[in-house]
Amino acid sequence: MDVNKTYKGVALQEVLTLLQQHENTSKVIAGGTDLIIQLRECKVTPQVLIDVSSLEEIKGIEIIENRVSIGAATTFTQLVNSPFLNNGLEGLKEAAKSVGSPQIRNIATVGGNICNASPAADIIPPLLVLDSELYISDINKSRTISLEKFLIDKGQVDLKTNELLCHIQFNNIKNNQGLGFSKLGLRKSLAIARISVAVWVEVEENTYKQVRIATGACSKLGVREREVEALLLGKPVEEKTMQLGAEALKTQLEKRLAGRKGMEYKREAIQGVFKEALTKATYLSKT
Amino acid sequence: MKKRGIGIGSTFYGTGYGNGFPDVSKAIVELSQEGEIVLYVGATEVGQGAKTILTQMAAEVLGVSVEDITLVCEDTSITPDAGTAAASRQTYNTGNAIKRACENLRDEMIKIAVKQLGLNSSIGVKVENKKVYLNIFPDKKVSFKEIANLQGEETLKTEGIFTAQTTKMDEETGQGAPYWPYTFSVYGVEVEVDTETGLVEITKAVCAQDVGKAINPKLIEGQIDGGFAMGLGYAIFEDLGLHNGEIKHNRFTNYLIPTALDVPDLDKIIIEAPETTAPYGAKGIGEPVMIAVAPAILNAIYNAVGVRITEIPITPERLLKAIKDNGKNKLEEGKI
Missing domain, CATH: 3.30.390.50 (CO dehydrogenase flavoprotein, C-terminal domain)
Incomplete structure (x- = not known):
């Protein structure tokens, strides 16, 4: 069955409600650089697409005390250009810079790269060594899980169909x-x-x-x-x-x-x- | 460890169909009723610049600028056959046909002018700036428009046919002269080989290309750049992944071609040695500019790491294995 409905989310609560409503028939789309190919090849067959690419609440990079928080819908270009990531984190920027082409980096997101769980995903190894924690929400509750545990198998992650990956957090890097x-x-x-x-x-x-x-x-x-x-x-x-x-x-x-x-x-x-x-x-x- | 090496590859290449095969190009040029030059030719433009240089040649013969020529191309209902855009043959073969068609038109226009102006002969009559005039007395002139008017309904049209001269080689011995003319080319490249990953980077390159005569140097540089990038991809990237006859690399995700970042600046040296049978001495270079790239790269790899590669593309996987095997052999032979 083809996709017959798409939503462009503007608020997190709204998106989480939609995810609940269309629990088994929907897919989240951000940059779409992986999903669109999978749709074309009929590897996934959602009826509903929920676009989170404009969801300000899960975009951008923040430093909260000694933690770095990256919104799941942050694009690789935003990551590369972020002034909040200091020099010690160069490897994270380098990984982001090595993703695809400028066109792909302009729309593809960090969260998308994680949830697609390709063995070759560029951003996963640096986030793994940063001991990243993922912040996941559904309409009723939020939970955290380490990235390492989140990745189950090739293309398979610990994310329920009504859940959304919102943020990735890790300890900021120290001088040494x-x-x-x-x-x-x-x-x-x-x-x-x-x-x-x-x-x-x-x-x-x-x-x-x-x-x-x-x-x-x-x-x-x-x-x-x-x-x-x-x-x-x-x-x-x-x-x-x-x-x-x-x-x-x-x-x-x-x-x-x-x-x-x-x-x-x-x-x-x-x-x-x-x-x-x-x-x-x-x-x-x-x- | 990263090791650098340099390598040279050179080639000579016979352009045209060759081997006695009929290689014929035709062109027609017309003086329209308005006194404009219209060139009809079936040569196909595939990005190589045929339309530009063929128009340049016609303009040169007729003493007009390229903007004054209307080119009718690639329409088989009205253009004569100029053969394929293949075998690096359009510049030489179709160039010759166009030159002849335009020379015929020029001679016809001079004949008409001699008669119209009451001159004794065609000596010292020139064709330039859309008019035919007597060089020693330029007021004696007749414009293209006036010549066209004299023709009435029936426009002045001339044809040029060029048949290349080649002979069939002896099938038993392979002896003979199957091609003419030949184009000569040399590449020099510098590579950097990562001996731990087998990655090859082309760091510098230079190409010296014999062109006979550069009709359009910028387009020649473009053709050399294109041939170099194609040859580079052929040498180190483009792997069909054949397994029992099946192409495994059937998409551009795994059939890799070079990106702009993989191709270094190429230093280009244009060598002009005019070919007497060629239009203004110019020869084709379309294919020749890619042929010597891979041999030059393989030679540079040999120079860098001492392994002779005889299979392309030389992917990091194949090169690393060759480097390791070479090390083992040397160890066994007691050389290191």
Whole structure:
């Protein structure tokens, strides 16, 4: 059945009411850069579309005390241009900058990228290493869930049909912390990530006090690489540590992608991508 | 680690259908009742600039500006066949046909002017600025409009036919002279290879292209830029993903072509060595400008990382594997 009704929401309450009314027949649309393709290919068949792209309550970036809050309907262009994200968060901006083309970045949203849950989603690895929490509402209540738990499987997230992802929040970055991102695409723009890596570090006395690593396009969804993180914890900032992490990631991919066509390439290439992300994160933690 | 290398690729390419195949271009030029020049030609414009340079050639013969010529193109009901826009042949083959048609018209107009002005001969009679005049006594002149008026209802129309000269090569030995003329081209490129990911970036490039004579240098630069981008995509991006005959990369999401960011500035050197049988010496360059790009890139990769690639496109996956295999072989041979 074709879409026979579309709503353009202007207030959050109104949208949540509509979502409740059309609980099993509706889809939320923001930028539509993924959804329109899925509609054309009949992979989803909603009768009702609820447009949240003009919903001011869930757009834009705010700093609330030590937390950064990103509205789910914030576009990648807005994220890239935001004056509220300080230098340490460069990796987040870089990931946003690497999405598609300027046209796509102008309409595609952070929330859309998360809810579409592509294994190659560019914004997911940096948000994972920031320990992001998602604020989700329906007409009756609100809840929070970590991004990591929210992602269930490829294209599958913990979001009920009457719920809306409203905000993404994480702790603002401190002076001795840095977020680096590196993406391997097959060309310089309009490229889907073959591999992406985000690294978040806290450095004290030239030692990794905290390390968080997430990879994209290396699993059925964006994942935290906790085993590798544990390995680097407390290690000095030096070439050897970087090599240790790179080799550990290689082993992870060998296990995870065993028997798959891309494994042989990815286990090699991820090392270079990881080293770049770690180098950037470390640099940002010192400046 | 990122490693840089440079490579050169060169080619010579026979334009036209060649091998004795009949390669004929026709053109018609008309002096309309209003005294305007109308050019009829079946050459197809596919963005290469054929319409512009063919009009330029006609304007040159008839001593008028390109704005004074009305071009009727690509309408098979009224234009003669100029063959395909293929084999890099329109500049040379159809250019020759147009030049001949226009020379015939010019000669006809001179004949009429000689008679009309009561001159002894056609010596020193020039055609310029929409008039025919005696160079040593310019007041002796007759305008295109006046010549058209003299024609009455029946307009003055001339044809030009050009048949390229090629011979069939010996099928047994492959010997002979199957093409004429040839176009020569050299590319030099610098690449940066990431030895950890297999990514190749083309950082610098230069092309020296023999064109015979540059009828329109800007359009030639455009053709070289286009050929370079196409050759670059052919060398490192465009992978059909064939599996048992099935094209897996059947959309532009996975069949990648270069974006503006992937193509570096190309330094272009136009070499002019006029070809005697060509219109004003000009030869076609449409295909030649893309041929040597991939060999130059592969040579540069060899120079950078020491691996000889014999299959394109050289995707990061294939290159990284080749680099690793090369390292293993050297290790086994005890070279490193």
